[in-house]
Each structure stands twice: as C-alpha cells, then as structure tokens.
Amino acid sequence: MSFKLTLPVRRRLEKAARAAAKASYSPYSKFRVGAAVLGGSGKIYAGTNVENASYGLANCAERTAIFTAVSNGEQKIRCVVVFTPTPVPTMPCGACRQVINEFGPHATVVSACNSAERIETTLDRLQPAAFGPKNLSAAAVSSSGRKAR
Ligand code: THU
Numbered sequence: 001m002s003f004k005l006t007l008p009v010r011r012r013l014e015k016a017a018r019a020a021a022k023a024s025y026s027p028y029s030k031f032r033v034g035a036a037v038l039g040g041s042g043k044i045y046a047g048t049n050v051e052n053a054s055y056g057l058a059n060c061a062e063r064t065a066i067f068t069a070v071s072n073g074e075q076k077i078r079c080v081v082v083f084t085p086t087p088v089p090t091m092p093c094g095a096c097r098q099v100i101n102e103f104g105p106h107a108t109v110v111s112a113c114n115s116a117e118r119i120e121t122t123l124d125r126l127q128p129a130a131f132g133p134k135n136l137s138a139a140a141v142s143s144s145g146r147k148a149r
Pocket of ligand 1: 033048049058096
C-alpha cells in the first residue's frame with residue numbers, strides 16, 4: 001500500500017530537496033539534483049549528487065539522502081522527492097530505484113522542478129517485479145531444506 005502524502009509534508013520535502021540541490025557538487029555534468037526522503041519516523045533527510053574526477057564514482061542525490069536516513073537509524077522510506085532546477089521533472093535513475101526498493105518498495109516518488117510540472121508515482125510502478133530482500137530470504141529457505149552432501 002502506498003503512503004498518503006499530506007500537502008504540508010510534501011511542501012517540506014520539496015523545500016528540503018530544493019535546498020539540497022543548491023549544495024550539489026556537479027562540476028562535470030553541471031546537473032544539480034537534490035533529494036529529500038521521509039523516513040518511517042516522520043523525519044526528513046536530504047541529500048545531493050556528489051560527483052568525482054573519476055566519473056563513475058558519482059553518487060546520486062536520492063542515494064545520498066537514503067544513506068543519510070539509514071545512517072540515522074531509519075529502515076523504512078515512505079516518500080522520496082527529487083528536485084532539479086530544470087523546466088521538466090527528473091525521475092530517479094535505475095540504480096536509485098533499486099536502492100529505494102530496499103527500504104520503501106511502495107514508497108511515493110515525487111519529481112519536482114522549476115516549473116509547476118510534477119510527477120507523482122510509486123516505486124512499485126517505477127520498478128515492477130523488483131529484485132529485493134525477499135529474493136534472498138526465499139533462496140535461504142530453499143537451500144536450508146536441501147540435504148547436505
Ligand atoms: N543524478 C542524480 O543525482 N539522480 C538521478 O536519479 C539521476 C542522475 C545525478 C548523477 C550525476 O551527478 C548527474 O545527475 C548527471 O547524471
């Protein structure tokens with residue numbers, strides 16, 4: 001079931017994501033991204049994209065925000081808001097969808113930008129039939145039933 005996002009919380013998340021985008025370290029792509037996540041406790045955690053001279057090491061804003069939330073004891077993500085200072089909204093990349101799935105398989109995902117355009121969806125719509133923790137526990141159950149040779 002997806003989480004019901006109230007307007008005041010959504011506004012706070014958007015504000016936090018917008019502020020985080022200002023801190024973006026993106027000298028290579030020049031593409032600023034900010035993200036804010038709502039943890040199971042109701043607290044908000046923000047993050048930005050952090051690039052590196054070794055390009056492949058860039059970390060997306062969504063993952064920075066989620067790793068910060070988890071580092072602060074959250075294990076459930078209810079909502080992720082992505083902000084880019086662009087005319088159209090930006091959706092989370094595939095790697096970020098996978099990381100959101102770990103902590104919020106039914107999370108609400110909102111993309112906001114400099115125009116009034118918004119996309120609001122859920123992680124299970126963005127990443128149907130996702131690979132996740134349940135696959136590993138299913139494998140552990142089936143291998144524990146196997147006879148030792
Ligand atoms: N980026 C994000 O922060 N989130 C996404 O979901 C897509 C891409 C960042 C990574 C990189 O710093 C820049 O945007 C260009 O790809």
